[in-house]
């Protein structure tokens with residue numbers, strides 16, 4: 001096997017990012033001095049207590065929120081230009097599908113808006129629904145699918161315009177553990193086959209360790225990065241890896257980071 005190229009292209013370069021919300025009740029410091037580099041092809045999980053700024057960090061990268069200070073490059077551009085260049089697909093905690101559109105028509109919606117031809121929309125709908133194992137469900141409506149299947153549709157929709165990055169905000173948080181395990185395995189396959197860079201918010205330590213090449217542990221508000229942990233499990237890992245000492249050691253380090261950053265006075 002050849003060694004990895006010495007310097008992979010950076011898709012996220014954040015320097016000293018801080019963000020303070022001005023609210024009617026005063027200032028809310030959501031992010032404080034966040035430095036982060038993410039290379040192309042990585043799977044990066046963000047983990048931390050509720051309200052620590054994980055979603056805010058994802059939204060800043062997506063240019064849905066502007067930092068108060070700091071500098072940010074996404075895919076080598078300003079966050080705004082990266083958004084305009086459709087550098088990312090966004091998957092929310094809820095699948096956010098339109099109930100009156102079939103699965104296929106939901107998937108085609110961003111493609112329609114972007115002006116893809118009907119023929120190209122059709123080709124992509126077939127390709128990406130097959131990729132998330134939903135061939136045969138094209139004409140169903142969202143409410144005829146399980147929660148896990150709906151979330152797979154929203155992943156296919158986010159991939160349909162072939163963005164460089166997938167931003168996923170707790171996509172499996174509302175699902176039961178067995179479905180979640182299954183989707184974790186499928187997402188790993190998808191990540192391998194598409195070679196996308198994935199930024200993934202989660203509350204689950206096993207999910208973060210199983211999926212990631214890098215885990216970003218955040219402190220309670222204001223969100224700061226308290227540890228960045230590299231994981232290098234084999235690409236063809238299965239869920240059984242969760243019982244191994246190597247896995248448990250990384251999970252313990254994440255847990256220690258979360259504990260160290262946590263204030264129990266709140």
Ligand SMILES: Nc1ncnc2c1ncn2[C@@H]1O[C@H](COP(=O)(O)OP(=O)(O)OP(=O)(O)O)[C@@H](O)[C@H]1O
Nearest residue numbers: 021023028030049050051052053054055056057221
């Ligand atoms: N638009 C906003 N206006 C004011 N405060 C906000 C806004 N968005 C987020 N916040 C606050 O910023 C902090 C960080 O929120 P954020 O949603 O990023 O946390 P999180 O880590 O994703 O939380 P969770 O795990 O519960 O989803 C919270 O205190 C939240 O109340």
